[in-house]
Amino acid sequence: MNDYIKQWHNLILNCSFDNTYKMVWSKALVELSVNVSDEVDKDIIIFDFDDIAKLCLKYYWNQTIYFDLIQSPNLKKPPEILNHIKSLITHFFDAKNSVHPVRFEKIDFNRLQLIDKYEETVKRIITTLKKDVCWRFKILNSNTYDIYELDRKKGKVYFKRQDVLTLKQNSDLLFTFINYRWTQMLEGFNYSPRISRKVRAIDENNIKRVSLKKFHKYLDLMFEDSKRKCFYCGEEIEDSNLSVDHVIPWSYMFSDDLWNLVYCHKEENSEKSNRLPFEEDIIRLENRNIALLERMENATKEYDQLQMALEKNYVKQFWISFKG
Ligand SMILES: [Zn+2]
Incomplete structure (x- = not known):
């Protein structure tokens, strides 16, 4: 395994079980790396917290609206990002006048006149990512891994070109690590059956309700x-x-x-x-x-x-x- 990927591997598979923020954070970064062109000629590639937050929202939205999976061990104090997303889901149900679950990717918040609520949710997610997640992900057993640079004020993540392309080339492997760790965490705080199947089905856009x-x-x-x-x-x-x-x-x-x-x-x-x-x-x-x-x-x-x-x-x- 490449040295850079080894660092990601360590961070993902050994991070603590406080909540699943590090999972959505790392998954969003890997997903963004997939969109970077192999021919990119900049030395530094910049990801914006705005784009990262939207992907975090997508992952949590889909897991929550279909399966209501719990994302932290403390039931009385759910992670704040989850509270914001649940509130957005409630607005969505009200606007549709139905509690039928819909994948995030299919929703037009503009048409539902929920664009303000959507943007407010994204802003709130950014606040938590800045405060609690972006820098914590780089630390394991009090060692800081030099996998990216941060400007928390501006809300930017900086990658060296070679690093982001390495992420992209190894994205399948990294998604597998992330989903594995995420499933492990979810199994720690959810008692519902078939957690790994639920996580996979959401990822593969494969939630079929067959005829009974x-x-x-x-x-x-x-x-x-x-x-x-x-x-x-x-x-x-x-x-x-x-x-x-x-x-x-x-x-x-x-x-x-x-x-x-x-x-x-x-x-x-x-x-x-x-x-x-x-x-x-x-x-x-x-x-x-x-x-x-x-x-x-x-x-x-x-x-x-x-x-x-x-x-x-x-x-x-x-x-x-x-x-x-
Ligand atoms: Zn009846």
Whole structure:
């Protein structure tokens, strides 16, 4: 490994677990290096805090709006950047009149008349980057690594040309280090399942919600007269109004499992990503699963999975961990 990359490697993989600021900071610098031309003829390449802050906002926005991942060990005092971003997300939901998550890259803050709020958020992120992050990232065990120069007043980062091109050439490797360390940190303060898959899916722009139609044939086993009833209100559901709901939210589980799926009226299928199910619904879901297993053909993959979910008590376990 090149000496310069070795320094980055050390800083990324050994930085402390206070919060994940150093992850967004380093990731933004690497992403900006990718845009530098190989033929650049300046000796010093300058990155602006404004561009860095916008990338930090993008990373945190996507992790928060889809999965509400916690970014520091202190639940009572979340990192201030996160507070600003959550407030921007709230404004976004209000403007859209929907809590449906949307990737940052797809949002036109101008059209939503949120450009002022957006710019204010960027400014606040810059303040924290200047105060707490930019210089701390260079320090490990009280050694300062000479990987870039800073002008905190002007909000600029200065790289030697060769260094920035080395970053660019090794960007895939560095993104892998950063995501690995970030996942490690997130696993320290989040109890939701599939953290590494969530981090990767966001990075690869690969958050697909697949059709749940393939579960109909199992869910239908509960309704012999082919009149499907809503899990929540108990009323019959017209075909045009039928939807399949994750009782423990999809954003938490990031998985479609028969043991967690029920029929419900479309309008009751909460889009809200972090709704906490009532205990009585959890008990009814457990009973539903016992009854459903009896009706299923055994020796199929779905049967085995449902049986395991019952044996391992997944409904209660995941509900308790989601409740926190
Ligand atoms: Zn209903």
